[in-house]
Amino acid sequence: MAEAARDARIIRSRIGAWERFVRIWRYRELLVGMTRKELKVKYKNSVLGFAWSLVNPLLYLIVFYVAFQVILQSNTPAFPLFLLSGLLVWNLFSTGLSGATGSIVGNAGIVNKVAFPREILPLASVGAALVNFALQGIVFIAALAVVRWDVAWEYLPLVPLALIGVLLLAGALGILLSALNVYLRDTSHFLELALLAWFWMTPIVYPFMTIGGRDGWSSKVYMMNPVTPVVLVFQRAFYAKVDNDGIAILPDWSWGEYAGYLGLTFGVALVALTIGVSVFGRLEANFAEEL
């Protein structure tokens, strides 16, 4: 990167999308540094520090366990494992996206003073969420090992693919929304509500088959949610129970069908990335003035 920084640099009003990707790639080392910074800032002045990233899903687990298993008497077996296998990856998506949305405004001090591809900032927020996810994932896998849970080995290779898909989606939407948030500061508030609705539109707390198993257009619309394939792959691989006493929980699809459904995530992510990068490029010119 040192050599890259010494090359001629051209500054003009518009930079093509391809050139943008090249610039981000050149600054990949900075992305790692910014991700580290993101985590440091987040846990600075907090007593529990990184432990928070483990406490958070634990609290979710308690709340949903009480609400669904105790009060509503839903009968998903091994509910904690079911919930966590979807929730962790959802949290990766939602914290990554909401962090990214506020990233340009939150780093105004840097944006106003130093030049670097600004896309690094939303991407670093997603990166920070990924680090948290990895920590939680390790604990989750340890828990699976302790209870000797039968994971679906043949579906595990799909997990990295799903992970890439969700990172791409969060990064793409994050780039788009972070730029919009500079001009419309309530984007982040709006996003909070949208994410809440989105959460319930995704089969995390309840099994996919309760809605996705129905016939008709409502289930078709439901299946258009690009996060659903990712959550399903995680559930299919780790939770692994397709049904419980004849009541369907997860779709009884083959490996290929799950992979095909993941195509939806990648498709939406690539469209979002194209739109996001071009909108970001248009709006970026005036970031320093708006902040």
Add this chain to the structure above:
Amino acid sequence: MGAAIEVRGVSKRFRLYHERYNSLKERMIHFGRTPFEEFWAVRDADFEVDQGATVGLLGHNGSGKSTLLKCIAGILQPTHGEIVTRGRLAALLELGAGFHPELTGRENIFMNGSILGLAKKDIAKVFDEIVAFAELERFIDMQVRHYSSGMYVRLGFAVAVNVDPDILLVDEVLAVGDEAFQRKCLERVAKFQKEGRTILFVTHAPDLVRRICDRAIVLDHGVTVMDSTPGEAVRSFREHLAHGETGLGVPEMTLATTVVATAAETGDAEPAPELSHGEKLAAKATHTVRITEVVIEHPGVDANRAYLLPDEAMTIRVRFKASEPTADTLFGIGINDIEGRQVFGTNTSIAGCEVPSVDGDGEVAFSFERVPVLDGTYMVSVAIMTSDEGTVYDWHEQRYQFEVMNPTRTVGTVAFPVAIQFSQQTD
């Protein structure tokens, strides 16, 4: 190898919104009706800076010089045109160099270094030097938000000059910080010049341009009005000021105030700045005899020219009004340079001018046959008091100013009359 910086037909347009609608709700209400004015901060800037050159961008406040620098730094994108920079570029824009307030000084150094394109191990190598240069050894593990603005600037400068930049962009920062740190910065700039690095810096202090630049570009309302030697550029800058709407010497005033203001904040535990001797006296003024007007005249100078050349004549007229007959009155003036050093001071008693009892309106004229200074803005203080200086009637501390412009390349402060003769012994 091309020029270090190429600016090709760069223009930058800003939109000045009369009201800001920053939320979706507000934008919906005022949809498409956000009132704004367009305003070109920089228009058709076109120049090159060669490798190893030191170029000053001169201009008054709002001339677009900082905007242009931000474009070159890559922080703002030009509306038209393009800029090519070759080599690692470090920019020091206004206060601070882009620190995150929640991180410590140490963490910020690493983050800043990596933004500027240094690997972690390279930053580690210069880390101690940065801390020593910024004089922040004791505070380096403190969060930057607890830093004083002086500490902020010192750290910013220290990072920028220690990351081995090929091009250094500096915006006014040399005007802040205490005197010792300023000197250190200028020394470092001089070292960079020797090492053949490229420096582009923005200032409204002509003296600095004369001192360190090879070349200077003058901007006025976004338009390049001069691109020449420092001497020529400073002259053009002053002429533009004299004819411009900004008024004579206003930028210099700002410079002086910034220096004072930040110097006060620089110290880590320094007490509030003490009032100068003059300010204290001004506060005690009884106003029995008031200064009603002070006029600085340049007799024999074309009325359109707002500055003096060295050794030209000047008259300071002090008009006063006494509310009651007052015996034993003394009129004094003091002249200070822009850095606050007293250059000259006299009063009616020292000069042996008899002042009878004053009453009503009057005028005291201080006439100078020659003003033997070379260059700069000078501040004039005026005082009226009793001859034992025990009671102050009125005191205007550095409220007036005049400007002297040196058309030659002679350096220094005082216009010594000099004749040089050369002789050589030959066999």
